[in-house]
């Protein structure tokens with residue numbers, strides 16, 4: 104049971120604060136971690152110093168208080184780097200904007216002293232080195248920000264003055280809080296997708312963008328007389344996908360991400376584009392930044408921004424036509440954005456404000472741009488939903504893989520209609536980074552309706568009575584010593600018989616994506632475990648009906664349903680059994696891949712770490728974890744018990760036995776396929792009687808090579824008798 108315990112006073116210091124600092128924020132993005140580590144842009148001392156300076160500058164109420172503007176620029180550069188380059192922001196957008204405005208105000212008063220590299224003189228920050236670079240057709244600018252009705256009225260006044268009009272037609276739409284992207288289409292075909300980068304040049308992430316289903320691979324722009332077009336938008340992970348993505352991370356014993364924006368930005372930069380497809384991303388396209396017409400007098404295309412969004416919608420893009428509204432004058436705009444804010448929590452995805460654009464494209468041209476933002480658009484930032492509370496205590500929960508997660512207990516407080524009483528504070532380093540103490544006054548924020556988080560502790564209000572949070576050295580449930588592997592952020596209980604882990608493993612085993620035993624559910628598992636009706640995973644299959652009888656709220660019908668569910672689970676597919684075992688790092692996808700290369704689960708017992716790594720998607724970390732699991736006698740004993748209880752541990756007969764033109768031939772796919780999904784390609788082979796192999800060997804007939812193929816291709820080249828084909832050649836064969 105995950106019985107949480109209150110904080111006691113004894114503990115150990117982390118040996119790896121800076122390493123862990125980076126790991127826990129981006130656990131699934133090892134490339135970025137390596138990049139951060141190698142680049143060493145800011146040392147841990149720098150981070151501390153900038154955080155201190157940030158706090159100081161945030162206290163300033165006017166630019167007249169500034170005596171070192173370059174220090175403020177460096178603070179802003181530091182936060183840009185955290186946000187744009189490594190996707191690990193340390194500041195809320197609102198606070199960043201406040202500092203930015205402060206510098207703008209100072210520079211306005213001292214125009215002779217603005218260096219060319221001031222954060223106000225450019226967009227974005229230095230580049231991420233990993234992907235090929237690509238130039239935007241038009242620089243990707245930012246937006247000017249407003250925070251209240253007065254700001255909007257003032258902007259409207261400027262727009263009316265510049266255009267000489269009494270009243271302007273505006274288009275208001277959500278300000279999507281994701282990762283920005285630009286798409287280029289030529290002759291109706293998608294030719295490139297690029298991240299924002301420094302605004303001029305971004306990372307070419309075309310392959311990754313193609314994995315997002317809402318990005319059309321082709322669209323009939325020619326119908327509108329358009330030959331070439333560049334479209335801007337935002338890639339988003341919706342709240343629900345984000346919640347299950349985080350659940351998956353937690354389930355695999357990894358630290359979770361703070362918000363959907365980080366998840367979307369990280370996903371776009373993944374090296375393996377196939378992984379992107381699994382992340383359920385969506386792309387909202389909201390602006391046409393460049394277009395070239397087929398003929399000089401093109402009359403077919405829209406003349407307003409809202410018309411452009413309609414056109415994009417017609418062409419199959421997810422443009423915000425349902426969300427946008429065309430409004431007459433700034434008064435209507437102010438009313439609309441106020442109303443929209445009320446529905447913010449019920450949206451499927453995160454927005455952080457609204458964007459108001461002058462609707463007429465002719466007027467937009469007339470108004471033009473500054474070096475930072477267009478004059479025809481204005482972002483209206485909604486206030487972060489923050490509240491003040493007090494940190495009362497810390498409880499420690501033990502998960503399925505033994506990970507010990509500290510959970511802050513706070514004085515219950517309402518944030519956008521929901522009462523928050525506890526907040527995950529991730530791990531020991533997070534506590535240090537946020538400088539949290541028991542008794543602290545804290546500011547909390549709800550990022551969407553998903554996860555509340557602590558923004559900061561109000562250190563300036565400390566009374567001296569606050570006490571250190573000391574991470575426990577022993578498991579709060581079984582009392583065994585906790586252990587933290589080098590380079591990891593999470594303390595673990597390594598006693599696999601720890602009751603907390605056992606019950607969490609049973610919950611995972613019966614869950615929907617695993618064995619899917621209907622009628623169980625988390626609450627029942629906990630209850631049956633406490634009453635010793637079940638004691639471990641195999642005991643599920645020896646459950647005695649009479650022990651269930653008489654349980655409050657668990658009638659005959661419930662008992663029958665549960666028993667039917669248990670019986671049905673005995674013939675679940677092999678990959679579900681592998682996933683259900685809850686082996687660290689083995690998620691659903693890896694379980695599926697593994698199930699394809701074995702016929703019975705016991706084969707995994709005999710594979711070495713090297714042999715396991717031959718399997719697609721299995722790296723050294725996963726292989727080592729599998730090896731550790733299957734080397735443990737207790738685990739093998741459990742599998743035997745399950746087999747004796749009637750669970751089918753074998754893969755259902757493969758379709759590879761079908762007769763066809765590939766009968767007697769073997770295939771292996773490597774690298775990223777452009778047109779087919781790996782699973783589809785493999786199904787095609789099997790449907791034609793061929794067999795899929797898991798590695799390059801003398802038994803292999805064909806190696807089909809996609810983009811960025813690596814060691815398998817090299818190995819096959821050195822061997823005789825293996826035919827190496829491109830994806831195109833394979834498609835011709837089938």
Ligand code: IVH
Nearest residue numbers: 244245246276277278279283389390458477
């Ligand atoms: S228009 C030339 N519309 O917010 C200006 N941007 O904070 C093009 N954003 O850089 C941008 N929702 O990445 C526009 N409906 C929307 C938006 C939006 C989100 C992003 C965009 C922009 C950033 C500025």
